[in-house]
Amino acid sequence: MPLKTSLLAVCLTAVAIGQTPQIESNDVERVGAHIACQCGGCKESVSCPMAKRGCGFCVPAKARIYKMQAAGMSDASIIDVYKKEFGDKVYLADPSSFFWLTPTMVIVLGIMGIFYFVRRSQRSKQLVPVAAQDPSLDKYRDEIDREMNKW
Amino acid sequence: MENLGALAVLLAFCIAIYAVVASVVGKLKHRPYLVLSGARSVYAVWFLVTAASGILVYALMVSDFRFAYVAGHSNRDMPTLYKYTAWWGGQEGSLLFWSWILSTYSAVVVFTNRHKLREIMPYVVAIMASVQCFFLLLNTFLASPFQMLAVDKVVTSVADGLGLNPQLQYYAMAIHPPMLYLGYVGFAVPFAFAIASLIARQPGDTWIHTTRRWSIVAWLFQSCGIMLGSAWAFDALGWGGYWMWDPVENASLLPWLAGTAFLHSVMMQEKKGMMKVWNMALIATTFFLCIFGTFLTRSGVVSSVHAFAESPIGKYFVGFLALGIAGTIYLILDRLDYLKSESELESVVSRESSFLFNNLLLLASCFAVLWGTLFPVISEAVTNEKISLDPPWFNRLMIPIGLGLLFLTGVGPLFAWRRTSVESLRRNFLIPGVLACALAIGLFVAGIHNYWALTSFGFCLFVASSIISEFFKGAHAIGQKNHLNFAHAVVELTHRNTRRYGGYLVHMGIVLMFVGWTGSAFNRNVTAEVPMGGSFELGKYKMTVAKMNQGENPNYKWDSAVLAVTKNGSSIGEMEPERRYYKAAQQGLGHVALRNRLDEDLYINFASAEAGKSVTLQAYIFPLVSWIWIGTLVLIFGTLIALVPSKVARQYARTQVVGMAETAVAIEN
Numbered sequence: 001m002p003l004k005t006s007l008l009a010v011c012l013t014a015v016a017i018g019q020t021p022q023i024e025s026n027d028v029e030r031v032g033a034h035i036a037c038q039c040g041g042c043k044e045s046v047s048c049p050m051a052k053r054g055c056g057f058c059v060p061a062k063a064r065i066y067k068m069q070a071a072g073m074s075d076a077s078i079i080d081v082y083k084k085e086f087g088d089k090v091y092l093a094d095p096s097s098f099f100w101l102t103p104t105m106v107i108v109l110g111i112m113g114i115f116y117f118v119r120r121s122q123r124s125k126q127l128v129p130v131a132a133q134d135p136s137l138d139k140y141r142d143e144i145d146r147e148m149n150k151w
Numbered sequence: 152m153e154n155l156g157a158l159a160v161l162l163a164f165c166i167a168i169y170a171v172v173a174s175v176v177g178k179l180k181h182r183p184y185l186v187l188s189g190a191r192s193v194y195a196v197w198f199l200v201t202a203a204s205g206i207l208v209y210a211l212m213v214s215d216f217r218f219a220y221v222a223g224h225s226n227r228d229m230p231t232l233y234k235y236t237a238w239w240g241g242q243e244g245s246l247l248f249w250s251w252i253l254s255t256y257s258a259v260v261v262f263t264n265r266h267k268l269r270e271i272m273p274y275v276v277a278i279m280a281s282v283q284c285f286f287l288l289l290n291t292f293l294a295s296p297f298q299m300l301a302v303d304k305v306v307t308s309v310a311d312g313l314g315l316n317p318q319l320q321y322y323a324m325a326i327h328p329p330m331l332y333l334g335y336v337g338f339a340v341p342f343a344f345a346i347a348s349l350i351a352r353q354p355g356d357t358w359i360h361t362t363r364r365w366s367i368v369a370w371l372f373q374s375c376g377i378m379l380g381s382a383w384a385f386d387a388l389g390w391g392g393y394w395m396w397d398p399v400e401n402a403s404l405l406p407w408l409a410g411t412a413f414l415h416s417v418m419m420q421e422k423k424g425m426m427k428v429w430n431m432a433l434i435a436t437t438f439f440l441c442i443f444g445t446f447l448t449r450s451g452v453v454s455s456v457h458a459f460a461e462s463p464i465g466k467y468f469v470g471f472l473a474l475g476i477a478g479t480i481y482l483i484l485d486r487l488d489y490l491k492s493e494s495e496l497e498s499v500v501s502r503e504s505s506f507l508f509n510n511l512l513l514l515a516s517c518f519a520v521l522w523g524t525l526f527p528v529i530s531e532a533v534t535n536e537k538i539s540l541d542p543p544w545f546n547r548l549m550i551p552i553g554l555g556l557l558f559l560t561g562v563g564p565l566f567a568w569r570r571t572s573v574e575s576l577r578r579n580f581l582i583p584g585v586l587a588c589a590l591a592i593g594l595f596v597a598g599i600h601n602y603w604a605l606t607s608f609g610f611c612l613f614v615a616s617s618i619i620s621e622f623f624k625g626a627h628a629i630g631q632k633n634h635l636n637f638a639h640a641v642v643e644l645t646h647r648n649t650r651r652y653g654g655y656l657v658h659m660g661i662v663l664m665f666v667g668w669t670g671s672a673f674n675r676n677v678t679a680e681v682p683m684g685g686s687f688e689l690g691k692y693k694m695t696v697a698k699m700n701q702g703e704n705p706n707y708k709w710d711s712a713v714l715a716v717t718k719n720g721s722s723i724g725e726m727e728p729e730r731r732y733y734k735a736a737q738q739g740l741g742h743v744a745l746r747n748r749l750d751e752d753l754y755i756n757f758a759s760a761e762a763g764k765s766v767t768l769q770a771y772i773f774p775l776v777s778w779i780w781i782g783t784l785v786l787i788f789g790t791l792i793a794l795v796p797s798k799v800a801r802q803y804a805r806t807q808v809v810g811m812a813e814t815a816v817a818i819e820n
Contacts, residue, residue: 092539121495
């Protein structure tokens with residue numbers, strides 16, 4: 001009897017380990033990122049750091065997403081299940097292309113600005129007359145030299 | 152005692168106002184005694200804020216639960232260290248802590264400059280006292296730490312407090328907030344000097360020379376604060392990461408990025424008399440981002456696991472920011488004539504241009520972080536649709552910018568001032584370039600096919616080899632001339648120009664940190680529910696649950712699992728992740744088990760347990776993560792070197808003034 005019990009325990013353990021839910025998989029994270037946490041204490045998705053620390057909404061949600069994925073449901077249909085249950089407020093969209101465009105434009109404009117700045121500097125340097133060659137300034141230069149010699 | 156504390160804060164607020172008025176009126180009306188009394192008021196403010204802080208800390212230490220703040224952020228069974236750190240663990244206390252640091256900085260600034268800079272010091276005092284007024288205003292009228300628990304206007308007490316947030320009961324959290332605040336508040340000093348020099352129409356280099364060390368020290372504190380926060384997240388939070396692009400993390404990064412741009416850009420003004428308007432704008436941006444970061448943390452505008460509770464003080468921060476930014480813009484525009492550049496850029500391929508590109512990328516990353524932080528709020532306001540902006544989105548935006556910055560870190564020092572010849576480029580880039588390409592190809596052949604990682608490792612070697620060659624060439628020359636061995640020559644070289652070679656060491660620290668960050672491309676993890684005696688695997692590691700423990704102390708209860716760990720079949724010892732349940736806060740918190748090695752960290756978090764039958768464990772492998780912390784130490788060491796006075800005094804002759812001399816070459820290059 002103890003032998004049978006032990007064998008059963010070993011088999012059950014093996015099955016349990018084999019069925020350990022991989023709720024931290026990238027697939028779960030991908031869908032979870034579009035589900036807003038409904039715990040009331042945060043405004044995060046189910047991929048928020050709290051999810052790994054026992055959040056009352058996020059942890060069950062991740063296990064549920066995993067199960068729905070295991071049952072062959074698509075990302076959109078999983079999100080639809082949550083929308084039906086909690087309303088549209090539960091859905092978090094991906095950021096629009098505006099999110100990418102703005103910082104990229106800042107960098108492009110900045111690079112253009114630097115090139116403009118350098119070219120303008122080079123141009124102004126060519127146009128400015130060299131003061132040292134202006135003879136009308138000689139008397140002032142002599143005056144400065146005399147004053148400086150006193151010291 | 153509580154009345155004394157509140158009175159001290161109120162008096163400090165009134166005296167800070169007096170310091171502003173006395174300094175400005177004294178300066179404008181040429182009344183030196185009034186100016187002096189304004190400066191002395193700064194000491195009085197420091198004394199009063201210190202007294203108020205002392206009273207709050209005493210109340211925390213003796214668990215005086217008549218104080219609402221003490222009852223909300225401490226409890227009897229908390230260790231003494233955490234009772235002390237509760238000073239900055241809540242909204243009201245942290246604002247008082249901020250005020251105390253600012254008053255200390257102000258007192259030190261006034262004391263060290265008491266016989267100097269008479270033209271601008273009254274304005275410096277006025278600006279610092281104005282910032283002080285704002286924070287004391289909050290502490291006096293909106294977020295007083297001296298509010299008492301009362302029933303029907305009768306002061307009462309509770310048996311025990313709620314305790315400090317368990318997440319904050321961690322040794323790094325005893326140091327992280329003070330470091331961050333020392334950085335945030337520290338940037339008020341160069342800002343005050345910059346604005347004072349504008350008001351006094353003296354926007355030359357005086358303010359920069361005077362505040363150079365202040366800026367570096369503030370930057371160092373902020374760097375330490377950010378990295379301690381990162382280490383805390385890694386060690387204490389149990390979610391297996393050190394950076395989550397959380398709004399509060401971002402809030403600390405924003406002024407650091409702007410401050411880093413300022414520290415680079417300021418060299419252009421010192422050496423070439425250029426970028427004066429830009430430097431004014433940068434230091435103002437850095438300071439206002441510090442205030443903005445504080446606003447983000449406390450206003451409830453964005454959500455964060457780190458944020459303080461939502462409070463009404465946000466609108467006061469907005470008012471203060473609007474007023475400060477408007478005043479700064481007005482002053483800069485009004486004083487443009489005093490901020491003219493003394494020389495011009497000659498070539499895109501020059502040290503000057505590399506500084507410009509460096510500034511561009513640092514500010515672009517600053518903008519990208521700010522944009523990413525606020526985008527969910529803006530997007531929801533415009534489209535009425537909530538969006539998901541998780542770390543992968545940030546990473547996709549920030550990785551290219553970060554790599555660009557890393558590349559410039561190596562390229563910049565290889566360029567000459569004014570212009571760089573093709574021959575010089577070829578000579579300087581050949582060896583680092585070849586080494587970087589060889590490494591990238593070697594890693595690709597070895598099976599690493601992540602292109603970002605390959606680029607990053609290649610750039611890391613490029614920058615490291617360029618820095619090493621700078622040390623080598625300089626030390627070799629000095630060693631030959633003075634007959635010194637190589638090690639002695641390196642020390643001599645560094646001592647001769649601590650700022651330059653300290654800066655190189657900081658760059659080396661950044662390179663090492665990039666090595667660690669790049670390792671995250673190869674992170675692996677597994678979550679498993681394991682029964683007693685059961686095991687699970689991750690990569691080369693196998694973890695077997697050998698024992699489960701339970702225990703209790705006055706502060707918390709705990710469950711732990713003793714794991715026998717093997718690597719490639721050989722035992723590497725035991726690890727014991729733990730889960731604590733803090734009684735006062737009624738909150739659970741994982742306490743991870745960590746095995747640090749240079750090649751990779753094994754990290755195990757105890758997620759949950761089922762009545763002694765099984766445990767849910769999360770195991771992670773973080774390759775190269777230790778290099779982040781090693782890089783931080785190198786960065787700190789390099790910054791400290793840069794703070795040491797150079798053996799040879801540096802003088803920066805301006806290389807060129809438009810239309811005047813053609814070649815007045817810098818003494819030091």
